[in-house]
Amino acid sequence: MELTGAEIIIECLKAEDIDHVFGYPGGAVLHIYDAFYRQDDVKHILVRHEQGATHAADGYARSTGKAGVVLVTSGPGATNAVTGIATAYMDSVPMIVITGQVPKPLIGNDAFQEVDSVGITRPVVKHNFLIEDVKDIARVFKQAFYVATTGRPGPVVIDIPKDITAERTEFSYPKDISMRSYNPTTKGHPGQIKRAIDIILSAERPMIYTGGGVILGNGSEQLRQFTKKLGYPITQTLMGLGAFPASDKQSLGMLGMHGTYEANMGMHHCDVMIAIGARFDDRVTGNLEKFCPDATIIHVDVDPSSISKNVRVDVPIVGEVNQVLSDFNQALEQADRAPNASALEKWWTQIDEWRSQDCLKFDRESEIIKPQFVIEKMHEVTGGEAIVTSDVGQHQMFAAQYYGFDEPRRWINSGGLGTMGFGMPAAIGAQLAHPDDLVMCITGESSIQMCIQELGTCTQYALPLKIVNLNNSYMGMVRQWQEFFYDKRYSNSHMNVQPDFVKLAEAYGHVGIRVEKSADVEPALKEAIAQKDRLVFLDFITSQEENVYPMIPAGAGMNEMILV
């Protein structure tokens, strides 16, 4: 039977097992929206701004591992989506973004709502397509999903001119796919794996350093076996939290600019570093010239271009993280020797000494609410089991430092691009994917205002998010840098003009609670969670000039942290 291009798009989404699409209609996608209207298999979630659609699809993808799907119109629809596409790109999130385009004969004519979407998105996508023939839709969708979800995942944009969505052709979805120009490596090289195991077992001061790749590559289980088997210390990046349980004694917490003292000192002094699914980001390494001077580095990553990009490595292994870790585990089972127990004991003694600095201490008795205190209480009250999204800034760092994630895909934040406004829409996506789970968004009074309109989406779909607004009346991280490096000249970082968040939440039909004393933090959190079916906006008025510690200042090495 012949279908229209628009109907074929729906069939492709069904064939890919997509149950939710996040979008916003407009002229160039009206045929597609009409096709949505005439079916019930794929649910469309109407956001309030296209940026929200991309972040929601992103939260959906990060919390499930499936590709998130976005549908927006041409011109401003596409440009509004760009921030969310770039956010997904930087954090390697699988996403399909369908952008409407003006009819083919008008392309290039500066038509109404025309932009070169393929050109604009090119630097922030894994790949993109402009469909020029209705007969190509099915093949392009198959390729797009394949590219977005395999290898190092990423967003793929499909730009479709309006006239093509009305044309008809026979539909058949390709079963198999092979692309001569795209064949991601899955298995690590056996020789390199053997070399790595030899080095790993000879280590005297080992460190396991893992990143978001372990979560994206579903390698958490294998990582746990690997780390437990060896008894080595492990530190995780902002993006990697949850792959290995924070509550385990072998976990040294997060590393990097606001990582723990023990993690950063451990990295600096290690003799063997086992980097897995991490990319040696500048927020992790600090000054590259001072980075891990004594370490022999083993680096496992699915993306060859991540290896030896910032830091030269000694044993590169290209492959999927879970496959390589399985091979590691098997090799360890068969190894004729064990890790060096006496060296390891000495190393742990040293690490415990660093740990005893208690670098995350803060005043738990303060009457004024400390942001760290709210996060700790959140962990207590939720048993650490919430799916937590965050925006960007101090609250994001506090969440990473104090929530203690024990499971993968439960910590969702914009690490690479650092997109303020990400948190609430991402929580929308996570909540839709996990309707029975508790989804909480940790945010600040500045970040939340960047996508505040999505409170309306939450009303429309009755999403019972719990929004934890750490309100210090400042863009906290900007203010912190201005305090440290600009002699407290707080240029334009004071967010003292704010809406009444309680009333705002109520105006959208939600529950708002303002909390001003430490003693009220726990009851308020409990009250919010007890309201199972309602979105509760908790506005915590926190200490204004709190800083995120510890900190590696710009240009310093990992062993040169500022403690409190």
Add this chain to the structure above:
Amino acid sequence: MRHIISILLENESGALSRVAGLFSARAYNIESLTVAPTDDETLSRMTLVTSGTDDIIEQISKQLNKLIDVVKIHDLTEDAHIERELMLIKVQAVNETRDEVKRLVEIFRARIIDVTDTTYTIEITGNGDKLDAFVEALSSITIHEVVRSGLLGISRGDRALG
């Protein structure tokens, strides 16, 4: 160091801009870039001349391989190879300069491919140095226009990019 990178890529709209965009986004050099379809019309062959430290060249090669449209790449400068560039040059040719230009054309094994009362248009191929030398040799003559193709390269021996 200078590298000549041969790239085989899908002959699709936008493939060229992906390569060019990669170089500008990551602040890599492009000295020259040529591209045209091959005998297989679904593929284009690009020859790109760039320079950088070994680390940068390694990244360039990895980043190029990461582009979905790129089928294969080869750094020609790793092995023995042949380089050629085509130049078309239009010079003023009147009175005694007509003979002088003809002599230079012979010395450099170039060819005059268009003639008017006052100009010659010359075609010359060779590596970049030869072309530079030819332009230098013509320095006393008025040059109206210089068009260079950018470098093409191919491996010596039986090695082929496919």
